[in-house]
Amino acid sequence: MTRATWLGSVFLVVSTVLIVGPFLWILMTSFKFQIDIYQGNWIFEPTLSNYEDVLFSRRSKFTSVLWNSMVVATVSTTIVLVVGTLAAYSLHRFRWSPWISRGLLAWMLFFHMIPVMTLVGPWYLIFREIGLYNSYTGLIVTHVTINLPMTVWLMMAFFREIPREIEEAAQMDGCRRIQAFLYVVLPLVVPGLIASGVLAFIFSWNEFAIALNLTSRATATVPVGVARFAQDYEIQHAQMAAASVVATIPAVLIMFFGQRFVVRGLTLGSVK
Amino acid sequence: MRSRAGEFLDRTFPTWSLAPAAIIFIVLSVYPILNLLHMSVSTFRTVDGVDRATFDPLANLRFFATDPVLKAAIVNTLIFVAVSVAIELLIGLALAIQVARLRRGKGLIRTLMILPILVPPVAIGSMWKLILNYDFGVLNQGLALVGLGPVNWLGDQTLALVSVIIVDVWHWVPFIFLILFAAVEGLPVDVMEAAKIDGATDRQVTWHVMLPLLKPAISVAFIFRAILAFKAFDEVFLLTGGGPGTSSELISLHLYKIFFVQNNVGYGAMLSITMILMVVAFLLVARQATASGAGDRP
Numbered sequence: 158m159t160r161a162t163w164l165g166s167v168f169l170v171v172s173t174v175l176i177v178g179p180f181l182w183i184l185m186t187s188f189k190f191q192i193d194i195y196q197g198n199w200i201f202e203p204t205l206s207n208y209e210d211v212l213f214s215r216r217s218k219f220t221s222v223l224w225n226s227m228v229v230a231t232v233s234t235t236i237v238l239v240v241g242t243l244a245a246y247s248l249h250r251f252r253w254s255p256w257i258s259r260g261l262l263a264w265m266l267f268f269h270m271i272p273v274m275t276l277v278g279p280w281y282l283i284f285r286e287i288g289l290y291n292s293y294t295g296l297i298v299t300h301v302t303i304n305l306p307m308t309v310w311l312m313m314a315f316f317r318e319i320p321r322e323i324e325e326a327a328q329m330d331g332c333r334r335i336q337a338f339l340y341v342v343l344p345l346v347v348p349g350l351i352a353s354g355v356l357a358f359i360f361s362w363n364e365f366a367i368a369l370n371l372t373s374r375a376t377a378t379v380p381v382g383v384a385r386f387a388q389d390y391e392i393q394h395a396q397m398a399a400a401s402v403v404a405t406i407p408a409v410l411i412m413f414f415g416q417r418f419v420v421r422g423l424t425l426g427s428v429k
Numbered sequence: 430m431r432s433r434a435g436e437f438l439d440r441t442f443p444t445w446s447l448a449p450a451a452i453i454f455i456v457l458s459v460y461p462i463l464n465l466l467h468m469s470v471s472t473f474r475t476v477d478g479v480d481r482a483t484f485d486p487l488a489n490l491r492f493f494a495t496d497p498v499l500k501a502a503i504v505n506t507l508i509f510v511a512v513s514v515a516i517e518l519l520i521g522l523a524l525a526i527q528v529a530r531l532r533r534g535k536g537l538i539r540t541l542m543i544l545p546i547l548v549p550p551v552a553i554g555s556m557w558k559l560i561l562n563y564d565f566g567v568l569n570q571g572l573a574l575v576g577l578g579p580v581n582w583l584g585d586q587t588l589a590l591v592s593v594i595i596v597d598v599w600h601w602v603p604f605i606f607l608i609l610f611a612a613v614e615g616l617p618v619d620v621m622e623a624a625k626i627d628g629a630t631d632r633q634v635t636w637h638v639m640l641p642l643l644k645p646a647i648s649v650a651f652i653f654r655a656i657l658a659f660k661a662f663d664e665v666f667l668l669t670g671g672g673p674g675t676s677s678e679l680i681s682l683h684l685y686k687i688f689f690v691q692n693n694v695g696y697g698a699m700l701s702i703t704m705i706l707m708v709v710a711f712l713l714v715a716r717q718a719t720a721s722g723a724g725d726r727p
Contacts, residue, residue, distance in 0.1 A: 165530070175599070334442045388667075
């Protein structure tokens with residue numbers, strides 16, 4: 158019994174260190190001069206030069222890349238929240254023929270499961286045809302599409318938890334359907350909106366396969382920017398570490414402010 | 430909202446609330462898949478700057494049969510999915526059970542565990558590219574401390590796939606942990622108490638009471654994770670790019686190269702459809718397996 162608990166604690170401590178360690182090591186690396194990285198020094202004089210290089214040097218396009226990701230993630234999250242929440246409410250509340258409701262939900266689930274890479278090709282060809290290749294619009298539309306299934310399923314789970322009587326009472330009192338939705342139902346699912354919004358933003362911010370193939374230098378997003386430091390002519394290790402740290406910041410912020418909602422979203426979304 | 434327009438909007442609310450989502454899906458997922466079907470039976474030639482498709486399914490099938498990389502990609506993907514998901518389930522389950530036993534600190538561990546899931550996979554790839562570096566990576570430094578020589582994690586034929594699996598395990602154990610931790614916390618306490626009162630040891634309670642109760646959650650975690658693993662692209666793209674040679678080539682990486690590097694649209698479409706069918710086949714088998722598993726229980 159005591160030996161088992163002791164082993165258990167060791168296992169826990171080791172796992173936690175292993176999960177957090179790599180982040181700390183990269184954070185440390187991002188403050189090292191190139192020479193300290195190559196010599197593997199643990200004691201070194203910290204420098205901000207890598208961040209300066211990544212963010213402000215004229216060669217680096219990282220600020221524009223950050224801006225692109227900000228625009229794409231914000232706009233696509235807003236659209237997916239509006240479209241997805243309306244669709245979830247409609248499917249939950251109104252009598253759709255099962256062909257439509259079940260069909261759409263099943264298709265969304267299926268779409269969520271198939272590899273994105275299989276669709277990037279046709280998207281690329283279609284967008285090139287209609288002039289959306291290399292545009293914010295093209296990227297935003299695809300990000301809305303990949304995040305819709307999760308948003309709809311998640312919001313439906315939240316709508317289900319609201320007793321129908323509340324809405325019916327509002328309608329009895331003379332509310333229109335839309336008013337009952339906007340003023341009575343919507344405020345009750347704010348936690349769901351936050352969870353879906355946070356997850357959609359993060360997924361859009363992190364998305365790589367689509368951005369890699371549908372953007373060029375002018376419209377590239379953060380993951381493509383990070384990959385550049387690891388790919389162009391030579392690997393720029395110091396800058397790569399700094400860029401990884403910058404790319405990680407949204408995740409850290411979300412973890413501190415929205416994790417309550419995110420955990421609920423992740424578990425609700427994956428179990429249901 | 431009292432206007433006639435308001436009335437109209439209200440009456441048609443059910444329709445227009447669903448329409449945008451339905452339209453987006455038809456345009457961006459149904460149409461592209463139909464498009465893939467068409468492309469997979471066509472050969473493309475550029476005539477006067479315009480791509481022209483001619484019906485020629487045999488050409489793509491020939492590529493399919495003679496592609497030397499495809500076999501390696503399929504084998505690597507199967508090994509990658511099977512090994513990494515198995516390890517992740519074992520560690521994730523053990524962690525979930527251990528953390529659930531803690532009196533305090535549960536919240537802290539859960540908070541730390543979310544981080545790897547939310548960080549851009551590309552950043553994870555680049556982090557581990559530094560950690561696994563042959564000359565100055567911290568892993569080799571650690572090995573040197575205990576007197577083991579430097580290991581060429583990413584540059585060695587046999588080790589490249591192992592390295593990719595190590596990174597994947599680090600990245601996704603937290604995901605399994607979160608799902609199973611929620612399940613463990615939701616277990617009926619009285620059942621386990623009753624087993625203990627009947628004289629069962631801790632280990633017996635874990636094996637014969639907890640695990641059977643956790644089976645549904647474990648199979649959900651397994652199916653989700655296996656499908657995610659099958660799609661893996663970002664980390665591998667940065668870590669090894671499929672190399673050295675084809676030793677860590679995965680299907681998604683191969684598809685990317687065929688479509689976007691070699692510009693072979695027809696064969697790329699055929700590969701895409703093969704990938705989609707593999708997911709469908711997996712889902713059917715998994716559904717069958719979990720359904721019969723559920724029937725076993727009294």
